[in-house]
Amino acid sequence: MNRRIAIRNMALLLGGTVLLPSCLNSKGNKVVQLKHITLDDDQQTLIAEIAETIIPKTSTPGAKDLKLPEFVLLMLDDCYNKKDQLQILEGLTAFNNLVKSKFNKDFANLSIKERESFLNDFESSAKQAQKNSKSTDSINAFYWAIKQQTVFAYTTSQYFMTKQIVYELVPGRYNVHVPVKKLKSA
Amino acid sequence: MSANTYDAIVIGSGISGGWAAKELTEKGLKTIMLERGRNIEHIKDYVNANKDPWEFPHRGGRTQKMIEDYPVLKRDYPLNETNLDFWANDKESPYVEKKRFDWFRGYHVGGRSLMWGRQSYRWADFNFEENLKDGIAVDWPIRYKDLEQWYGYVERFAGISGNKDGLAVLPDGDFMPPMDMNIVEKDVAKRFKDIYKGARSFVIGRTANITVPHNNRTNCQYRNKCWLGCPFGAYFSTQSATLPAAAATGNLTVRPWSIVTKILYDKDTKKAKGVEVLDAETNQTYEFFAKIVFVNASAFNSTWILMNSATDIWPDGLGSSSGELGHNVMDHHLNVGAGGTVEGYLDKYYFGRRANGIYIPRYRNLNGDKRDYIRGFGYQGGASRDGWGKNVAEMNIGGAFKDAVTEAGIWEMGIGGFGETLPYHENKITLDKTVKDKWGLPVLAFDAELKDNELKMRKDMENDAKEMLEAAGVKNVHTYSSNPYLGRGIHEMGTARMGRDPKTSVLNGWNQVWDAKNVFVTDGAAMTSAACQNPSLTYMALTARAANYAVEELKKNNI
Numbered sequence: 001m002n003r004r005i006a007i008r009n010m011a012l013l014l015g016g017t018v019l020l021p022s023c024l025n026s027k028g029n030k031v032v033q034l035k036h037i038t039l040d041d042d043q044q045t046l047i048a049e050i051a052e053t054i055i056p057k058t059s060t061p062g063a064k065d066l067k068l069p070e071f072v073l074l075m076l077d078d079c080y081n082k083k084d085q086l087q088i089l090e091g092l093t094a095f096n097n098l099v100k101s102k103f104n105k106d107f108a109n110l111s112i113k114e115r116e117s118f119l120n121d122f123e124s125s126a127k128q129a130q131k132n133s134k135s136t137d138s139i140n141a142f143y144w145a146i147k148q149q150t151v152f153a154y155t156t157s158q159y160f161m162t163k164q165i166v167y168e169l170v171p172g173r174y175n176v177h178v179p180v181k182k183l184k185s186a
Numbered sequence: 187m188s189a190n191t192y193d194a195i196v197i198g199s200g201i202s203g204g205w206a207a208k209e210l211t212e213k214g215l216k217t218i219m220l221e222r223g224r225n226i227e228h229i230k231d232y233v234n235a236n237k238d239p240w241e242f243p244h245r246g247g248r249t250q251k252m253i254e255d256y257p258v259l260k261r262d263y264p265l266n267e268t269n270l271d272f273w274a275n276d277k278e279s280p281y282v283e284k285k286r287f288d289w290f291r292g293y294h295v296g297g298r299s300l301m302w303g304r305q306s307y308r309w310a311d312f313n314f315e316e317n318l319k320d321g322i323a324v325d326w327p328i329r330y331k332d333l334e335q336w337y338g339y340v341e342r343f344a345g346i347s348g349n350k351d352g353l354a355v356l357p358d359g360d361f362m363p364p365m366d367m368n369i370v371e372k373d374v375a376k377r378f379k380d381i382y383k384g385a386r387s388f389v390i391g392r393t394a395n396i397t398v399p400h401n402n403r404t405n406c407q408y409r410n411k412c413w414l415g416c417p418f419g420a421y422f423s424t425q426s427a428t429l430p431a432a433a434a435t436g437n438l439t440v441r442p443w444s445i446v447t448k449i450l451y452d453k454d455t456k457k458a459k460g461v462e463v464l465d466a467e468t469n470q471t472y473e474f475f476a477k478i479v480f481v482n483a484s485a486f487n488s489t490w491i492l493m494n495s496a497t498d499i500w501p502d503g504l505g506s507s508s509g510e511l512g513h514n515v516m517d518h519h520l521n522v523g524a525g526g527t528v529e530g531y532l533d534k535y536y537f538g539r540r541a542n543g544i545y546i547p548r549y550r551n552l553n554g555d556k557r558d559y560i561r562g563f564g565y566q567g568g569a570s571r572d573g574w575g576k577n578v579a580e581m582n583i584g585g586a587f588k589d590a591v592t593e594a595g596i597w598e599m600g601i602g603g604f605g606e607t608l609p610y611h612e613n614k615i616t617l618d619k620t621v622k623d624k625w626g627l628p629v630l631a632f633d634a635e636l637k638d639n640e641l642k643m644r645k646d647m648e649n650d651a652k653e654m655l656e657a658a659g660v661k662n663v664h665t666y667s668s669n670p671y672l673g674r675g676i677h678e679m680g681t682a683r684m685g686r687d688p689k690t691s692v693l694n695g696w697n698q699v700w701d702a703k704n705v706f707v708t709d710g711a712a713m714t715s716a717a718c719q720n721p722s723l724t725y726m727a728l729t730a731r732a733a734n735y736a737v738e739e740l741k742k743n744n745i
Binding site for chain 2: 056
């Protein structure tokens with residue numbers, strides 16, 4: 001047991017959260033400096049608000065609390081090729097325009113209900129048309145990339161892995177049968 | 187003894203080089219182990235081993251920068267953020283692909299013993315006999331009985347966990363207690379018994395992860411982070427096992443940054459007298475001398491060294507008099523299998539990350555089975571529960587979705603094949619002197635491909651996977667078959683094969699180069715055929731056997 005605690009402490013010492021360089025804009029929002037793509041603060045806000053709608057603050061922290069938008073931006077900046085980045089940026093504009101044409105407002109200014117119903121409608125029509133992040137249509141490429149990275153960010157975050165599920169760096173054992181509560185959805 | 191003179195030289199520090207160094211030093215030989223890359227110190231240099239997933243900036247993924255920097259490594263899973271430093275730099279060490287060959291290398295102390303898959307299977311007697319029986323290539327000069335005691339010897343030291351399954355196709359070893367199957371795998375194993383009545387088996391993987399403490403190494407902690415280096419020394423690597431044993435004798439010198447450019451051949455004695463080394467950091471050239479040389483530079487680099495040696499006598503290099511040096515490139519072909527979902531078991535989970543899976547040993551072309559190809563394949567796989575509740579249509583965003591992703595998903599089961607590749611003379615590597623690496627050295631050109639026998643086998647590998655999973659009760663089974671290219675198994679074999687006749691083989695039955703009896707090649711290069719089992723355990727056994735023989739011969743003044 002001591003050994004495991006020692007290892008864990010070592011990990012805590014060695015690892016620091018890697019944060020992107022950022023600064024505050026005129027409205028007091030954090031703007032992330034990206035290396036390979038340019039996103040102004042409205043565009044960054046849009047991504048953050050979509051992420052927050054997917055993983056909202058409830059009785060537990062939401063996307064913004066957990067800095068998931070920063071991770072999404074980092075992934076967009078570092079892990080997508082030029083062609084995909086261009087398509088995603090194009091899709092961001094298209095997404096924005098679609099919201100405006102429907103509500104005459106920016107996504108960030110919609111109520112939570114409006115945001116949720118918009119995204120739900122968007123997802124169901126995309127699913128009907130079988131569109132996903134590899135889709136040639138830029139608006140879907142944009143949305144599904146943001147969603148995929150948001151969920152990935154959440155499910156691999158320290159908060160999720162230590163507070164929501166059981167994760168140990170050093171399990172020390174393999175129990176072949178652990179009873180669990182039945183799936184709610186099953 | 188001058189400063190650069192030793193009893194033995196070992197070229198390479200991976201799985202087989204580590205074994206050569208251990209055996210030779212324990213038998214009293216002053217030995218220098220030459221490694222082309224940097225040093226990696228056990229535990230201290232496993233810089234990512236104790237990081238949690240969220241501590242990696244891209245959570246383990248690959249960036250565009252990495253993809254640009256590693257044009258070969260990017261072709262499969264090895265390109266990732268967590269252990270990038272363990273893979274050779276593609277740009278510093280290029281090679282030529284006349285035909286596509288995915289070559290994933292580890293250039294550092296420990297070599298790929300740090301990143302290997304650890305699955306450890308003995309060959310059965312029929313594996314050594316099939317070339318003769320099929321009239322393919324040449325006959326192995328040895329049989330299972332020649333290697334049996336050495337398998338046991340290396341298993342007891344390396345620490346192989348496994349179950350004594352009593353299968354004729356897959357001989358039992360001297361095992362540590364096996365890892366466990368999870369609840370779904372246990373049921374599938376039972377169904378296999380009912381359906382196939384022993385003609386096909388479904389067993390727990392035999393892996394070089396220790397399950398009880400052993401030689402100052404801590405038993406496996408079920409982290410499944412082996413390829414970052416194990417702070418517990420729980421899996422076999424040069425660093426965790428053979429290197430400390432060799433160092434403890436006081437007879438070992440390790441020299442990193444030492445690219446062996448040639449073996450120095452003495453035409454009067456018809457033996458090697460040493461090696462020439464290019465220091466990878468300073469570009470200075472050195473010579474080291476010894477009575478015996480073990481070549482363990484990884485299959486194709488071992489052959490590269492032979493090709494560059496004694497060219498004044500044999501233009502194509504030491505061991506080329508047979509016309510077989512560089513020929514018979516082999517690997518295991520993979521990326522073919524099936525997966526599906528398992529209904530039920532939703533109140534059952536497991537805890538811990540088992541660095542192992544299940545194994546289905548070969549059954550094709552055995553016991554009366556006859557296909558439109560020869561040889562066969564095995565499968566590795568396992569069952570696990572999917573991470574979070576996808577497929578929850580009405581909960582795609584928002585608070586309910588956030589709750590749903592914390593739920594355990596459904597059970598899934600998958601198996602992937604490892605197929606035997608035949609030794610074709612025309613599948614070869616050659617030296618390309620027009621292309622140079624970072625150090626100005628000529629590089630290897632690959633001209634090898636899967637042929638009809640392998641491609642026919644792949645159809646069975648795909649269809650059988652589906653058939654067996656469905657028979658075992660797995661639902662929604664999908665199959666896949668992609669990337670029919672050599673190299674991806676990272677099981678490079680052949681190019682300096684063992685044989686019974688110097689006219690048709692490079693090495694004799696003791697892994698000695700026919701043309702220089704004090705030069706031993708005991709890594710994948712020596713393989714006469716490939717079987718379908720993961721090969722490293724066989725390299726270990728061949729190396730221990732050859733080292734024992736070398737020292738005996740040395741004592742008798744025969745070499």
